Amino acid sequence: MSRRDEILSLVDTVPSLPAVVCQLQEYLDDPEVNFDQLSRVIECDPGLTANVLQLANSAYFGWQGGIGSVRDAISRLGTKRIFQMVLCMSVAPMVRKPIKGYDLDSDSLWQHSVAVAICAEKIAAKRRPDVQPHAFTAGLLHDVGKVLLGTFVDVDDAPIKELVELDNLTFNEAERMVLGVDHAEVGAHLLEKWNLPQNVATVTRWHHEPARLEGDQRDLVDLIHVSDVICLDCGWGLGSDGLQYRLDEDAAARLDLKSGDAEEAAAQVMIGLDELLQVFTPDQKGASDGVQHPAR
Amino acid sequence: MPNVLLERRQAQPGIQTVTIDISDMKMSQDPNDILVTYSLGSCVGLALYDKVIKVGGLIHCMLPLSKIDKEKAAVRPFMFVDTGVTRLLSELFQKGAQRQNLVAKVAGAGSPLGKEETFRIGQRNYTILRKLLWKNNILIDTEDIGGSKARTMYLYLEDGLVTVKSEGKEVPL
Numbered sequence: 119m120s121r122r123d124e125i126l127s128l129v130d131t132v133p134s135l136p137a138v139v140c141q142l143q144e145y146l147d148d149p150e151v152n153f154d155q156l157s158r159v160i161e162c163d164p165g166l167t168a169n170v171l172q173l174a175n176s177a178y179f180g181w182q183g184g185i186g187s188v189r190d191a192i193s194r195l196g197t198k199r200i201f202q203m204v205l206c207m208s209v210a211p212m213v214r215k216p217i218k219g220y221d222l223d224s225d226s227l228w229q230h231s232v233a234v235a236i237c238a239e240k241i242a243a244k245r246r247p248d249v250q251p252h253a254f255t256a257g258l259l260h261d262v263g264k265v266l267l268g269t270f271v272d273v274d275d276a277p278i279k280e281l282v283e284l285d286n287l288t289f290n291e292a293e294r295m296v297l298g299v300d301h302a303e304v305g306a307h308l309l310e311k312w313n314l315p316q317n318v319a320t321v322t323r324w325h326h327e328p329a330r331l332e333g334d335q336r337d338l339v340d341l342i343h344v345s346d347v348i349c350l351d352c353g354w355g356l357g358s359d360g361l362q363y364r365l366d367e368d369a370a371a372r373l374d375l376k377s378g379d380a381e382e383a384a385a386q387v388m389i390g391l392d393e394l395l396q397v398f399t400p401d402q403k404g405a406s407d408g409v410q411h412p413a414r
Numbered sequence: 415m416p417n418v419l420l421e422r423r424q425a426q427p428g429i430q431t432v433t434i435d436i437s438d439m440k441m442s443q444d445p446n447d448i449l450v451t452y453s454l455g456s457c458v459g460l461a462l463y464d465k466v467i468k469v470g471g472l473i474h475c476m477l478p479l480s481k482i483d484k485e486k487a488a489v490r491p492f493m494f495v496d497t498g499v500t501r502l503l504s505e506l507f508q509k510g511a512q513r514q515n516l517v518a519k520v521a522g523a524g525s526p527l528g529k530e531e532t533f534r535i536g537q538r539n540y541t542i543l544r545k546l547l548w549k550n551n552i553l554i555d556t557e558d559i560g561g562s563k564a565r566t567m568y569l570y571l572e573d574g575l576v577t578v579k580s581e582g583k584e585v586p587l
Contacts, residue, residue: 288527347526351535352476353436353453358581361455361562364528380533381477385486388437388476388493
């Protein structure tokens with residue numbers, strides 16, 4: 119078995135997403151389903167219900183203090199938003215752990231995922247409103263492959279870094295050379311296994327090489343690619359792979375983004391993270407406050 | 415200074431590490447404190463230390479200029495180089511620091527691989543920082559900037575030693 123096959127076979131060992139995510143996903147595609155049916159799916163799980171209500175009342179998602187029930191949340195914020203919240207809650211335990219190989223502490227990948235979700239959504243609102251409904255979800259999930267690939271990167275740390283340094287490869291190109299697969303492709307396989315929308319898996323697959331996609335998919339992959347670079351630049355989720363990726367300047371040009379736009383988006387992410395991550399870490403007063411990092 | 419000495423220094427009894435998050439600043443005059451900031455990519459870290467009264471501050475600025483969003487600058491002044499460094503300087507002066515005694519060390523301002531000419535956040539952060547320090551008659555003593563590696567920056571309050579850790583190696587700046 120090749121290294122690539124060995125790694126990809128591990129995708130099957132990753133637990134499925136909670137049933138509620140799959141159920142909601144099905145309901146989202148079904149025009150016959152009403153708000154009561156949707157809210158019942160969430161209300162079966164009291165913990166999830168409490169969390170969804172907290173998120174729905176967070177400054178980021180909109181209605182501070184006014185939402186008292188899941189049905190209320192769905193009717194005011196829309197089914198797509200509720201799905202994003204449930205997905206956030208379901209993915210959090212999987213990415214909120216130290217990621218070997220990339221030298222990320224327990225909150226770094228999580229912060230990065232949420233940061234890219236916010237960034238993509240903010241840029242989409244101005245530049246690509248058509249794909250905005252997918253921006254948050256795609257941003258949240260784009261790096262999920264690191265969770266699986268990290269152990270392998272850890273073992274082959276030296277040859278990967280050597281390729282980056284001596285051959286001027288990006289970190290994910292070096293992953294492919296050494297391991298036969300990069301974190302983007304592993305992530306895409308994982309999302310397919312979880313039955314998440316195909317466009318989100320495809321965008322995850324090519325988030326470092328947006329030129330590989332065309333049409334609608336290119337709009338979404340441009341957004342995620344650029345947001346990923348901006349968020350790494352700003353330090354969210356910066357690990358041992360550092361900034362060893364390339365910005366596709368054409369993607370930035372297609373979105374008509376200049377330095378001022380990137381900085382504006384980054385500032386919005388900082389504030390959005392404060393508002394959103396507070397819900398996940400209620401004992402802390404701010405998003406990034408008090409996060410303990412291991413000495414890297 | 416070899417790594418082992420730095421590690422021993424961090425492990426001494428009574429020594430406490432104070433973390434500065436992205437878009438934040440902290441000051442201290444306690445010789446037992448080590449100020450540290452992680453995840454410097456294109457952000458800039460500036461350590462200012464008055465070698466006479468031994469007060470120091472470390473700031474982690476994400477973006478160059480607050481004019482892009484005055485409202486956010488009011489909530490998080492340390493997010494921007496212009497508002498953050500100005501505030502750090504004024505707080506240090508309030509503590510009795512003297513301009514001529516301040517030692518300034520800078521780390522970060524990195525960029526992705528290749529000729530990244532669209533955003534240049536790191537370059538712009540560094541340019542604005544340099545300009546601001548120059549206007550305040552403060553010269554940068556030493557710096558470790560540019561490149562694509564993540565950096566961690568430490569300021570040891572006991573004697574003003576500043577170190578930068580990258581890919582597991584911590585070296586004095």
